[in-house]
Amino acid sequence: MKWSEISIHTTNEAVEPISNILHEAGASGVVIEDPFELEKEREDQFGEIYQLNPDDYPEEGVIVKAYLPVNSFLGETVEEIKLAITNLVLFNIDIGLNHVTISEVNEEEWATAWKKYYNPVKISEKFTIVPTWEEYQPVNSDELIIELDPGMAFGTGTHPTTVMCIQALERTVKKGDQVIDVGTGSGVLSIAAAMLGAEKVTALDLDEVAVNSARLNIKLNKVHDIASVAQNNLLNGIDQQVDVVVANILAEVILLFTEDAAAAVKPGGYFITSGIIGQKKQMVKDALESAGFAIEETMLMEDWVAIIAKKK
Numbered sequence: 001m002k003w004s005e006i007s008i009h010t011t012n013e014a015v016e017p018i019s020n021i022l023h024e025a026g027a028s029g030v031v032i033e034d035p036f037e038l039e040k041e042r043e044d045q046f047g048e049i050y051q052l053n054p055d056d057y058p059e060e061g062v063i064v065k066a067y068l069p070v071n072s073f074l075g076e077t078v079e080e081i082k083l084a085i086t087n088l089v090l091f092n093i094d095i096g097l098n099h100v101t102i103s104e105v106n107e108e109e110w111a112t113a114w115k116k117y118y119n120p121v122k123i124s125e126k127f128t129i130v131p132t133w134e135e136y137q138p139v140n141s142d143e144l145i146i147e148l149d150p151g152m153a154f155g156t157g158t159h160p161t162t163v164m165c166i167q168a169l170e171r172t173v174k175k176g177d178q179v180i181d182v183g184t185g186s187g188v189l190s191i192a193a194a195m196l197g198a199e200k201v202t203a204l205d206l207d208e209v210a211v212n213s214a215r216l217n218i219k220l221n222k223v224h225d226i227a228s229v230a231q232n233n234l235l236n237g238i239d240q241q242v243d244v245v246v247a248n249i250l251a252e253v254i255l256l257f258t259e260d261a262a263a264a265v266k267p268g269g270y271f272i273t274s275g276i277i278g279q280k281k282q283m284v285k286d287a288l289e290s291a292g293f294a295i296e297e298t299m300l301m302e303d304w305v306a307i308i309a310k311k312k
């Protein structure tokens, strides 16, 4: 598959809304080149390793980059992104130079473009995500380490939507549980569920690239006896009943299968949903409640919401 790199030279203030616009437009792997990163004092209590190259950063302003699949919608998507960014001015957001460039990258370049921005990160009480090419010494003996090579699939493991899912899994998965991960991407949530003691994990994704990436990461983390991966559209054709279903997908997609999720979760079990932007929270909550779930917890990180719902 060919990928297009969209690069936006903007201001610090606009980074967050532009990242959201890019995510909403279906971009993968938003990276931020902020010269401040070069000067920032690093916490090393978690043993993170930082090797930043000044050549990768602009002299002033911030560059936000993301990757879009090259398909027949690319032209429209780019135009929509540009318009949405320009519209930020209406909200009094300074978009700075707003210099937008597009370039094509091949699969290999895309995969390696990630690597320089990707370091070990402690993302929850128990879990640290470590890229496969980094050396990492655990700080605590009970620390759980997920080794990840995101390749082409979504999931460096450190996106707020993923972090909230992992924190929600920590609160809900019990030893011996059965779990389904809808939209597994790099497989990170399935690996976390297996490490938390689940007995059987089913990882599903529509995208073949994600299926392969999840298989690789599941094997790398030695949880392949517990977690298996299949190419599948949401929960279509899945008739097993499990203790936890987790899905980090956009709100619009969650709404398509709340009924199927209600059928797949045992009474007293959980449906964890994430990937929901703030203004769509109520819509998802309403759908979950009418499908037979009670909202147990609403989590918030940056502009993103995750919901832990319990099957009545």
Ligand SMILES: C[S@@+](CC[C@H](N)C(=O)[O-])C[C@H]1O[C@@H](n2cnc3c(N)ncnc32)[C@H](O)[C@@H]1O
Residues within 6 Å of the ligand: 153, 154, 155, 156, 157, 161, 162, 165, 182, 183, 184, 185, 186, 187, 188, 189, 204, 205, 206, 207, 210, 232, 233, 234, 248, 249, 250, 253, 275
């Ligand atoms: C935001 S990513 C989440 C990846 C990973 N679970 C995480 O938390 O980092 C969403 C994933 O859902 C997958 N997806 C989108 N629509 C889907 C569908 N209809 N059925 C299955 N997977 C889907 C995408 O391919 C992508 O890998």
